[in-house]
Amino acid sequence: MTNESSKADAIDAAGSQDGTPLAMDPAEFERLGRRVVALIAGHLAKLRDRPVRPEPGPEILQEVLTQGLPEAGAAPEDILDYVESHVLPYPTGNGHPRFFAWVVAPPAPVAVLSEVVANGMNMMGGGAAALPTHFGQCTGRWLMDAVGFPGEGSMSLLLSGGSMANLTGLAAARHWAAKSDGWDLRGEGLQGGRPPLTVYASEEAHSCIQKSVELLGLGSTNLRRIPVDRDYRIEVAALEAAVAEDRAAGRLWFHIDGAYGALGVCDPAAAPRFAGMARAHSLALDPHKWLSVPLDCGCVMVRDRTLLRDAFSVVPPYLQAARTQGPDELLLPFEHSFELSRGFKALKVWATLMHLGRAGLRAKIARSNALARRLADAVEAAPDLALLAPVSLSIVCFRFAPPGWSGGEAALETLNREINETLNAEGEVFFTPTTLAGRHALRACIIHYATTEADVDLLVRRVRETGRELAARQAGR
Ligand SMILES: Cc1ncc(COP(=O)(O)O)c(C=O)c1O
Incomplete structure (x- = not known):
């Protein structure tokens, strides 16, 4: 070089x-x-x-x-x-307004600039006297407030991402479950011949839930997969039946993986669907997804913060001083989670939220959802496209399906794969396939703050044009 x-x-x-x-x-x-x-x-x-x-x-x-x-x-x-x-x-594409693939934020410019300052100072975010701890607690409170998670007695912690946030929420749940059963989990570990703890999750739950269950030593055979209904929502009756089978009485911990979706509550039109979210004992939310905070940044909220302290606090003598200098209400992240050293993630979250304000946050989330509805409407209006799942937030699953198609399901899947690959290679749009109830689907996720109606219309137009060209070519073979 x-x-x-x-x-x-x-x-x-x-x-x-x-x-x-x-x-x-x-x-x-x-x-x-x-x-x-x-x-x-x-x-x-x-x-x-x-x-x-x-x-x-x-x-x-x-x-x-x-x-x-x-x-x-x-x-x-x-x-x-x-x-x-x-x-x-x-x-990697996620900064582009026509990136419709995985849920990875386009970075908010103000957060990029703040991150330079945070890196330039490389402030350690641990101690009671340190400013990053205060910013962390402030942004944690703002995020809880934004999604309606009760703040009294709770704690909200910034972590590396959704996987870590779900792991931490489930660690609090495990600690609580053991404690309620009169069991010293930290002393005994999982080797004391106790009855197994059980986790219930939708069969569509993210892979990090299984990884968390395995890492926490609960065993993936104790992760009960609950089927979903035609709209991909957990079957509540099946969940109730599974729980009833496992125990006659007792309590449950309610954890929500809202890594992508929790911020949907900020859209007034979508908010009614989130009724009950405030009853969660813990919730994972990724600022590095829909909020547009640059990677990496996850967040876990836990309703009873004493559980986090009970589950994680080990304070060696050399860290005692870090505890003593701040106000009483200040919560030290290292005492409430697994990680010790941490950077100043809170500054980029703070800058993004400050730039948006409450109104900007509502508008940003509502805008994504409105664009997704526009896309879904266009799909439903087009005779050669089919919507494959209801659109509840900003993700749309659909496919090219020309009327009178007689080539069979496998050939239709191949055609859709080819449409996806062709368009991604051309570079005007980028999106990814997924599988829904065993069927291949094209999936568009809209979280970019700068995506426009014209961008969404272009996606629909190009899928249809490319579909027709490829189908005609297939027919001529
Ligand atoms: C619903 C959901 N949960 C958890 C995760 C994992 O989050 P992370 O990649 O930040 O660890 C993702 C990531 O895409 C997700 O969409």
């Missing part, structure tokens, strides 16, 4: 200023920082006109995978050249 002309720079950089590797003169930092901001701004400005998800060629991937660590350090300028040529041209 280092060419001849910059070798001297490289040596300077490696043994810079006072001979300390990694040190950088502030003026040089500012010069390079301006270049970085210009690069990002250029990337954002060109995004709409570029393919949604340009794939790096195999040579680039191979080069990145196999490169060796050089003996002499490289100059920062050369490092940025490499980033410009090898990273910036190949976004």
Whole structure:
């Protein structure tokens, strides 16, 4: 990577200023920082006109995978050249307004900028006197408020993502269940011959629920999969029957995986469907999904915060001081979760929510849902498209199904796969398939704050045009 002309720079950089590797003169930092901001701004400005998800060629991937660590350090300028040529041209698509695939946020620009400050200061988010802990508690309260999770006696913690948030919520549930049964889980572990704990989840639940159950030592045979109805909602009667079979009396813990969906409650039109969410004992919500906070950032809310402390608190002598300096109501994340060191995630959440305000949050979520309804209406109005599931928030599942199709189910699935692959390769839109009740479906998820009606209309138009072309080609074979 280092060419001849910059070798001297490289040596300077490696043994810079006072001979300390990694040190950088502030003026040089500012010069390079301006270049970085210009690069990002250029990337954002060109995004709409570029393919949604340009794939790096195999040579680039191979080069990145196999490169060796050089003996002499490289100059920062050369490092940025490499980033410009090898990273910036190949976004994973989620920043593009016509990315309709997985639930990964387009980053809110104000959060990107705040994150630079957080990284620049690299503040440790642990102790009672530390500002990040205060911002964390404040944003936790805002998020609880935004989704109507009761704040009194609760705790809301920022974590790495939805998987960690679900794991933490279920760890609190496990602790509670053992405690209610007079069992010292932390001392005894799961090896004391106690009756098994059982988890019930929809058969459509995310894979991280199974991983959590396994990691918590509950065993996936004790994860009861409850069927869903025709609208992919858990069959409440089947759930009640399964619970009744397992126990005659006692209590249950209610956990919600709202990693994507919980923020749907902010859309006044969708809010009635969330009645009962406030009764959850724990809830997972990912700010790095619909809220547009840059990766990574998950959040768990637990109704009885003392359970988190009971389940996780171990404070060695060297951390005692971290507890004593803040106000009484301050809750230290490391005492209430598994992780100790943590960065300043709260700043990017705070910046995003501050930029939106309550009204902006409502508008953002309602806008995504309205676009999804527009897409669903267009699908229903088109004779050659079929809606495969009701649209309750901002995800639409459908397929190309020309009237009078006589080629059979397998050929229709192949045709839909080809439509998906062709359009993704062309780069105007990007979306992914899924399987619903054993049937292949095209799936469009709308969470980008800048997606427009024209973007959604283009998706419908291109699916239909490509479907017709490919079907005609198939018929001519
Ligand atoms: C409903 C749901 N739960 C959990 C997760 C896992 O979240 P993460 O990828 O942030 O760990 C996802 C991720 O897509 C999800 O959609």
